[in-house]
Amino acid sequence: MEKIEVGEIFTISDENDQEEEVEVLATVDIDGIEYIAVCFVEDVQEDSEEDIDIFFLKVDEDGDLSALESDEEFDKVSTAFEEVFEEEDLED
Template sequence: MEKVEIGDIFTLIDENDQEQEIEVLGTMNIEGIEYAAVGFVEEIQEETDEDIDVFFLRVEEDEGLSIIESDEEFDQVSAAFEEAGEE
């Protein structure tokens, strides 16, 4: 499978078995692990001044995306993306 890249769109199934499309907004390698910042396609496409919800997911070896389980790992990834956005 190809590398996860900015603009890629994935379909997730939420806890209510509803399909949600997410778009990759950015990727970053932190300590040898690839992460993706993603947002809901519907929110991204809306022309609004409101902030969109951004989520961070781990990119697995098979190029699938998975939830970050630990708060410590999530905080590290969130801080790294925030710092990169400020540069």
């Protein structure tokens, strides 16, 4: 599978098999593992002052997406993405 790019939109299924479109907001590589930050396209398209929910997913070697497996992994990934988003804010 090709590398996932920021701005890419794709469909994922939740635990209830409902499909939702998500947009990639950022990518980060931690210890050779690619992670992506995504949000629901519907949330981005709404013209609102409310915060949007951001989710982190792991990209395996086959390009398949999976949920983070532990609180420790979540903490590590969320810290890395906070740094990415802070850098983007400084550039704006």
